[in-house]
Structure formats: C-alpha cells, structure tokens
Amino acid sequence: xxxxxxxxxSLIVQKGGISIINCAYENTAxxxxxxxxxxxxxxxxxxxxxxxxxxxxxxxxxxxxxxxSAKQFSLHIMDSQPGDSATYFCAATLIGNEKLTFGTGTRLxxxx
Amino acid sequence: xxxxxxxxxxxxxxxxxxxxxxxxxxxxxxxxSWYQQTPGQGLQFLFEYFSETQRNKGNFPGRFSxxxxxxxxxxxxxxxxxxxxxxxYLCASKSQGGNTEAFFGxxxxxxxx
Numbered sequence: 001x002x003x004x005x006x007x008x009x010s011l012i013v014q015k016g017g018i019s020i021i022n023c024a025y026e027n028t029a030x031x032x033x034x035x036x037x038x039x040x041x042x043x044x045x046x047x048x049x050x051x052x053x054x055x056x057x058x059x060x061x062x063x064x065x066x067x068x069s070a071k072q073f074s075l076h077i078m079d080s081q082p083g084d085s086a087t088y089f090c091a092a093t094l095i096g097n098e099k100l101t102f103g104t105g106t107r108l109x110x111x112x
Numbered sequence: 113x114x115x116x117x118x119x120x121x122x123x124x125x126x127x128x129x130x131x132x133x134x135x136x137x138x139x140x141x142x143x144x145s146w147y148q149q150t151p152g153q154g155l156q157f158l159f160e161y162f163s164e165t166q167r168n169k170g171n172f173p174g175r176f177s178x179x180x181x182x183x184x185x186x187x188x189x190x191x192x193x194x195x196x197x198x199x200x201y202l203c204a205s206k207s208q209g210g211n212t213e214a215f216f217g218x219x220x221x222x223x224x225x
Binding site: 034036041042043044045046049089097098099100101102103104105 | 143145154162168202204213215216
C-alpha cells in the first residue's frame with residue numbers, strides 16, 4: 001500500500017505558537033519525504049525535505065522530525081505567523097521514481 | 113528564470129467532450145509530472161514523462177493520457193469528460209531524478225458541467 005496518512009485535517013494556532021502536523025507512511029521503501037506549502041490559487045511549493053538517514057532537519061522556523069522505526073514524520077513551524085496560513089502537504093517518494101504520494105493536507109490558520 | 117507555465121488557467125467543458133491541457137516546464141528541466149487535485153481525493157499522481165517517454169503512470173482510467181515533446185513541453189488529454197473530472201490539474205517539472213526539487217505550476221482549473 002502506498003498511502004501517506006496526514007493529520008490533523010485543519011489546525012488553528014495563535015501567532016507565535018508552534019504548529020505541528022503529523023504524517024505516517026506504510027511503504028518502507030520510501031526514501032525521500034518532502035513537505036509542500038500551498039496558498040489558494042497557487043501550486044504547491046517545496047518547503048523542506050528529509051531523507052530517512054537523519055532524524056531531524058531544520059530550516060529557519062521549519063523543522064522536520066523523522067522516526068524511521070515508527071514510519072512517522074512531522075512538520076513543526078516555530079513562532080507561527082499569519083503569513084504561514086496555508087495548506088500543508090506531506091509527501092513520500094522513492095528517489096529516482098518521480099511519483100510523489102501525498103498526504104491529504106492540513107489547512108493551517110494562524111490567528112493574531 | 114521562468115517558472116512552470118500551465119495553460120489555460122481555467123476551463124469549462126461539457127460532459128462527453130475532450131480537453132487538452134498544456135505545461136511548459138522550467139528551462140532545462142526534462143521531467144514533467146501531472147497531478148490531479150480534488151477536495152475529496154487530494155493530490156493524485158497521473159503520469160510522468162522524461163525525454164518524451166512515459167516513465168510512470170498512476171491509477172487513472174485510459175481516458176487520461178499525456179505526451180511530451182522534444183522541447184520538454186507536455187500536454188495531457190482527457191477524453192469523454194465526466195463530472196468527476198472537475199479538478200485542479202497540476203504540472204510539476206524537475207531537472208532530473210534523485211532528490212531534486214519538483215516545481216509546480218499554478219494549475220489548470222477544469223470544470224465539467
């Protein structure tokens with residue numbers, strides 16, 4: 001099974017807070033896990049990505065935590081800002097295979 | 113550097129008709145993938161082309177087809193349109209395989225009435 005399960009479906013966080021989105025995958029062959037951010041009327045844009053040989057990757061306010069044994073990974077957005085309000089998708093793929101398997105998306109709203 | 117360009121941005125078609133969508137990848141990118149995005153099913157992979165060859169295909173009926181030209185531009189075609197084909201169709205381009213970034217276009221919003 002090639003599914004990627006994502007939760008929560010929607011999330012409301014206060015400005016300055018931490019937003020956390022979780023994903024779980026089934027195919028242990030997946031070896032590349034990107035996160036995409038999508039604003040209304042736009043295509044998804046790569047935010048940050050990780051490979052399973054590391055447990056954490058940080059880029060600015062965005063951090064991916066990866067738990068290979070649990071087949072789970074999560075996105076943490078620190079100091080969340082109203083401009084972070086968007087839909088976030090986790091994805092998984094096999095390097096060399098261009099098919100991205102996406103999670104169902106999380107609509108994040110940051111309130112002042 | 114220009115991004116991924118998809119045309120048209122919006123399209124309204126009638127059931128039973130066919131439609132062709134176009135994608136111009138980023139200059140130098142040879143891999144083009146197509147995705148269907150709907151509120152119910154999310155983002156689903158349709159197919160991927162590299163150097164004019166289809167390398168991978170998702171679980172969509174044969175009414176969905178595509179092709180890639182020598183300049184890497186790609187088209188996808190949907191024949192005998194159904195109401196359920198209403199969706200945002202996204203194209204993504206990559207320079208090559210590996211863990212390089214996939215750049216998405218803004219999509220074509222297809223409405224079937």
